C-alpha cells in the first residue's frame with residue numbers, strides 16, 4: 001500500500017492578519033507550513049507529499065520551506081476543492097491512499113496520522129472531537145435557542161481516502177465543499193470517525209499562535225542518548241555490523257551475534273530514555289540470548305521508546321576499526337538499521353573511522369562503536 005499526503009496551503013488566511021499568509025508565519029523557529037509538511041514527510045508510512053500552493057506564494061515557499069526538494073508542488077485553485085483536485089492530480093502512479101491535510105494544522109500528532117491510516121478501508125477516515133460545550137444558536141449578541149449537541153463533532157484533518165474513490169468523488173463535483181469528507185459523503189463514500197486531538201488545532205486567529213507556541217514549549221521534550229560498545233576479534237569467517245554480514249578472516253566474539261554497531265545504537269536509545277542498557281534488558285547470563293540476532297535488542301528499545309511516547313528522530317553510529325573496510329557497506333547498513341527502526345534512511349547515519357593504528361582497535365584486536373540517538377516527544 002502506497003500512501004501519499006496532500007497539504008493544502010493555498011489559502012490567504014484573512015482572519016489571521018500579518019504581512020504574509022499564516023502558513024508562512026513562524027511558530028517555534030519554523031514556518032507553520034514547514035511543520036505541517038514535516039509531520040507527513042517524516043512519517044515512515046507516507047511515500048510522497050504534495051503541497052498545493054497559491055501561485056503568488058512560490059517565493060515565500062522557497063524562503064520558508066527548506067526541505068522542498070522531495071516535495072511535489074501543485075498550483076492551487078479558486079476554491080479549496082479546486083486546490084485539492086490539483087493536489088490529487090499530481091500524485092505519482094501507484095499511489096493507493098491519500099491523506100488530505102490543512103497546512104494550518106502544524107501540530108498534528110503522529111499517533112493521529114497513524115489512526116487515520118489504520119482506519120482507511122472501504123470507507124474513508126477522518127479525525128474529529130465530540131463537542132463537549134453546550135451549543136446555542138444566536139443572532140448578533142442574543143441567544144435564540146439551545147441546540148442539542150448529541151452526535152455533533154468538530155472535524156479535523158488529515159482526512160484519508162482510497163485515492164481512486166476520492167478522485168472519482170471530486171470528478172463528479174460539487175465544486176465547493178468545506179472539506180473532503182463533505183465531498184466523499186456527497187458521492188456515497190462513507191467516512192469513519194477516528195479520535196482527533198486538541199493539539200491538532202487549526203491556526204485561525206492571532207491568539208491561536210500563542211496557544212500553539214505555549215503548547216510546543218510545554219510538550220516538546222528532546223533527549224539525546226549515547227552508546228558505546230566493544231567486541232573482540234576471534235576465530236570466524238565474517239562479522240555482523242549494523243545488521244550486515246561482511247566476509248572477513250575473523251569473527252567478533254560475544255554472547256549474541258556481537259553486532260557492535262547495533263548494540264551502540266540500542267544503548268543510545270536506552271540512554272535517552274534513562275532505561276539502563278542492553279545488558280540489563282538482555283542479561284548475558286541468560287542462555288536464551290546466546291547467539292541472538294541483535295535486531296531483537298534494537299526493536300525492544302524502539303518499542304520502549306514508543307510506549308513512553310517518544311519517537312527516534314535520528315541516530316548516528318561510528319564504527320572504529322582498521323579492517324574490514326566499512327565504506328562500501330555503509331549504505332546497506334543504513335538501510336538495514338532504518339528498516340528495523342522504522343526510520344527513513346536520511347534519519348540514520350553510519351560512518352567509520354580508524355584509530356590511526358593506535359590502541360586496541362589500531363592493533364586490530366577488536367571493533368568499537370559509538371552512537372548517538374535523538375528522541376523527541378511531541
Ligand code: MG
Pocket residue numbers: 229230231254258259260263
Ligand atoms: Mg555488545
